[in-house]
Amino acid sequence: MAPSVAVENLNPKVLKCEYAVRGEIVIHAQRLQQQLQTQPGSLPFDEILYCNIGNPQSLGQKPVTFFREVLALCDHPSLLEKEETKSLFSADAISRAKEILAAIPGRATGAYSHSQGIKGLRDAIAAGIASRDGFPANADDIFVTDGASPGVHMMMQLLLRDEKDGILCPIPQYPLYSASIALHGGTLVPYYLDEKTGWGLEISDLKKQLEDARSKGIDVRALVVINPGNPTGQVLAEDNQCDIVRFCKNEGLVLLADEVYQENIYVDDKKFNSFKKIARSIGYGEDDLPLVSFQSVSKGYYGECGKRGGYMEITGFSAPVREQVYKIASVNLCSNITGQILASLVMNPPKVGDESYAAYKAEKDGILQSLARRAKIHLPQKAIEAAKAANKAPDAFYALRLLESTGIVVVPGSGFGQVPGTWHIRCTILPQEEKIPAVITRFKAFHEAFMAEYRD
Amino acid sequence: MAPSVAVENLNPKVLKCEYAVRGEIVIHAQRLQQQLQTQPGSLPFDEILYCNIGNPQSLGQKPVTFFREVLALCDHPSLLEKEETKSLFSADAISRAKEILAAIPGRATGAYSHSQGIKGLRDAIAAGIASRDGFPANADDIFVTDGASPGVHMMMQLLLRDEKDGILCPIPQYPLYSASIALHGGTLVPYYLDEKTGWGLEISDLKKQLEDARSKGIDVRALVVINPGNPTGQVLAEDNQCDIVRFCKNEGLVLLADEVYQENIYVDDKKFNSFKKIARSIGYGEDDLPLVSFQSVSKGYYGECGKRGGYMEITGFSAPVREQVYKIASVNLCSNITGQILASLVMNPPKVGDESYAAYKAEKDGILQSLARRAKIHLPQKAIEAAKAANKAPDAFYALRLLESTGIVVVPGSGFGQVPGTWHIRCTILPQEEKIPAVITRFKAFHEAFMAEYRD
Structure with a gap:
């Protein structure tokens, strides 16, 4: 008897979904992935790492303290009855958690809610x-x-x-x-x-x-x-x-x-x-x-x-x-x-006057400024010229070289829009946690080699 | 121009899903619901309340303390660095939270994980x-x-x-x-x-x-x-x-x-x-x-x-x-x-010897014993005879009467299997939180009237 469940008898829409990922870099990455399967060892890396979706906390971005204070108090509401809690949590996190719990029938953060949400x-x-x-x-x-x-x-x-x-x-x-x-x-x-x-x-x-x-x-x-x-x-x-x-x-x-x-x-x-x-x-x-x-x-x-x-x-x-x-x-x-x-x-973060506001504002601004800084790569003029010669936007050139050298897939900013003369890549980490150290190491080595190659 | 989105041009599978709920009580409930739409005021209630899925915490069941301690610590890991935490949380919740955070790359409880889970x-x-x-x-x-x-x-x-x-x-x-x-x-x-x-x-x-x-x-x-x-x-x-x-x-x-x-x-x-x-x-x-x-x-x-x-x-x-x-x-x-x-x-609750074990065991046993008690209804003999005369299992008889009097839909235990001579209903609360007080009130009034009618 034929196997009861085989690729041949699965929902064809699920199978088709495979071909639905688009964009030059990703398509090139899929080509390299196939090459790795048919000719193992033919590339300087042995797997493709898709870093084209965003996952900031896996790269060290800290969560906003106020948000996490409220979550912890809602998860374990009996903390609200303890004296020590006042010294461990901000006053507005405590009052926000109380408001939220009061809005939940039976204060039950472990109950199914209305299907649209509480x-x-x-x-x-x-x-x-x-x-x-x-x-x-x-x-x-x-x-x-x-x-x-x-x-x-x-x-x-x-x-x-x-x-x-x-x-x-x-x-x-x-x-x-x-x-x-x-x-x-x-x-x-x-x-x-x-x-x-x-x-x-x-x-x-x-x-x-x-x-x-x-x-x-x-x-x-x-x-x-x-x-x-x-x-x-x-x-x-x-x-x-x-x-x-x-x-x-x-x-x-x-x-x-x-x-x-x-x-x-x-x-x-x-x-x-x-x-x-x-x-x-x-x-x-x-x-x-x-x-x-x-x-x-x-x-x-x-x-x-x-x-x-x-x-x-x-x-x-x-x-x-x-x-x-x-x-x-x-x-x-x-x-x-x-x-x-x-x-x-x-949708309702701390406001001016709330105990947490200053800390919240500092965390928010720090994260956004850091994201803005990290969104840009400063490419040497030689690299920009090499890109021109290859008929590529400089960041696309960088992204293709990164992919070919390391198997890491990023998205060049030129595909998204950017201030003229600035170059960006969208480089993020897919949820394959055990691979993160490898990504960082390979990316760092590539970047150093690239910058050395094109030093002005 | 015809409306761009209307019931007539939606995915027919979504529309069909409506007719997929089965079972005598639920089908009867759907009939009553239609009757309420076409003849408002023709029934002793003005809406149908589907109580056929389980939601214990909305009915007052407390979460297991150990679980919530660990969640709160994982939500706000900086608690682990504070002295007060030792007096607020059990020692094994603290050590479990540390183990879990150590298993998450970057201790990032706010990062996408591997798509199969961490x-x-x-x-x-x-x-x-x-x-x-x-x-x-x-x-x-x-x-x-x-x-x-x-x-x-x-x-x-x-x-x-x-x-x-x-x-x-x-x-x-x-x-x-x-x-x-x-x-x-x-x-x-x-x-x-x-x-x-x-x-x-x-x-x-x-x-x-x-x-x-x-x-x-x-x-x-x-x-x-x-x-x-x-x-x-x-x-x-x-x-x-x-x-x-x-x-x-x-x-x-x-x-x-x-x-x-x-x-x-x-x-x-x-x-x-x-x-x-x-x-x-x-x-x-x-x-x-x-x-x-x-x-x-x-x-x-x-x-x-x-x-x-x-x-x-x-x-x-x-x-x-x-x-x-x-x-x-x-x-x-x-x-x-x-x-x-x-x-x-x-899948790995506290074990004998852990600080939380005694409290955990007491909470677990209390919940399970209470669920077992609540699963049974003690019906008077007269009600059992009335059910027999109506050619119904006694709990199905109770469930139909409940539905007809109050619009509350429960599932009779006779549809699931039960020890001979015991009767059960599966009575649970759907996620429409604002209706919960009404359910309790109507259910209580019905039960008292039913028990009075069939008192032995």
Whole structure:
């Protein structure tokens, strides 16, 4: 009898998901990975290390103290009855933990919550959104999730019926979207960020890609916009956002706004505007545009990837459609309470006057400044010239050399947008913890050799 | 232009999921719910409250102190450097937290982990399994998950290609399986637990249902067995488990063993045996049977539903198939670290000689004894006779009356198996926290009226 479970009889969507990771460096990395399998020993390393997703705490970034104080008190509330606690925890962490516990029925941080998340925490998140945007937000619109990814999967599961349903996605993009679209059996309709408009979304290109897809019989359901685009600073201009909002309304598209990098802006003259704020600013209400905003505790200065917290704010969906979203959420019962608490904290951090404020502000600024510094590489002029000769952007040249020498996959900043004359790589660590020391060692050795080779 | 997102253009699998909840009481409840929509005010209540999933901490069950001490220390590790901590936390919680932090690269409880979970925690889980079963367990076989549900979804996503793929599931069952099969587009092939064999799985019935499904062109991929079946005590006999294991091997089925209730055994002469232990006991190795065991921190005496922790142990899958499981896991990055830590703790609780042991043992025994007491209802003889006259089991009679009077949906114990002459209901609280006080009030009033009506 044939084996009951073999690659040949698995869900083909799962198998297909493998081919959904895009971008020049990643595709080159996959080629090298194949080479390693067919010709072991043919490269100066024996495995590929994908460092293209962000994991700051694994690289030594410390969590924000206030957040962790509150989590510890909520995990073990009997600490609140002890005298020693006052000397171990800040006063506002103690009062915040008490507020949160009071918002949870039975103070039960170990109970399943409402499938959208604990109501009191959603109230806090909605208040944080309203204060950020200057427009009202409603706790009933908030679905607290285990990070942004499950929210994205839920929307793909909701919208995609078969391969004739498409989602407009930016290229290059974080592989979450391509993977999720593949897993749910839809079609990724790519659009390209335009360097000439400061890596804005050129509406004419969006329109072209949309019409192209429609001419092939694809029913395009939604547009994914990632804004800010990544930690190196691509922030859409307000005008561009207005055009995107109008485009979605006119074309009948759901706007899926990935806004997880809302705190990662390193340029003084740029400002984050949520798509909901933009839509409301131009007078669009609930009936004009189905809009989902994703936020995560993993990004920004919080960097709490392992806590798996986040939310999606859903507006402009009819009640029956929203019920279907609720049903999908309820099949997984609820997101983890620790992540729910963190999501409420990142949207309502300490304020001026709170005991923790000074320490919180110092930690936040330190992390953001350090991220901004680390986002840049100072490349010698010779390396820039060598890159030019190879017809590559200098950071792409660096990234390709890094990959070929070490197997480490990073994303060049030129694929994301950067201030002219500065070069960036997005270098992060995938969750294969036992490999982290090797990454650091190999990366350091490569960088030293590269800088020596191209010393001015 | 038609609305861009409407119920009519959503994924039909999501819509279908709605009809996947089964069982007499739940179907009756759905009927009443429809009646409330079409004829408001026609019933003595104005909404249906589904109390058919378990959520002990929302009803006042306290978490195990040791577990929460360790979580708080891992959330805020700088506590470990403070003198006051020694008086606030037990010595073994402190040493366990240190061990756990040492097992996490960079002590980073806020970093994404390996997509299967932190290696050191998987080692601890594997050690717990090995000590429970007396057979080796391997950390590479463990996938730590956000509770058991995501693990079940991952397996359904892996195995189900289309509606011609079927999964054998017990009826009645927890709606997770029907919902997950519907969401992933497969077919639920029901089998029925047999009262005459102490609610065992009659192999002849399994075989009949399997052949029946095959004759309809269904490719049956897996058998779901929930053992123990629910908190009231249905525990499969060892012989029956051996037959099930052989049946799966002979029929080429993946055995999906839902073992989340492994600590919920309230009868002295019954004992939990994992299916892996049974398979190994009869000499089956890796090549004989693809077997997945699900465990959760939500059940047992732990009851940590909101922490979303659990794992699946996968054995007997080929390396290429396991890679596909890993890929699905990696699309969601990793499960939450708090839940991962808890999963390692429930599989390695304090031991004799540890400072916390006495307190831990007292808390555990108290919870399990209280659950055992609460699992039974003492019904008056007159009620039993009234049930007989209505051709119902007494607890089903009670559950139907409860539903009709209050809208509260519980599961009668007669659908799960119980000691003759005892009656049970599975009464639990769904995550709609704001409704909990109403449930308690309505339930109490109903119970008093019922007992008064049938007083002996």
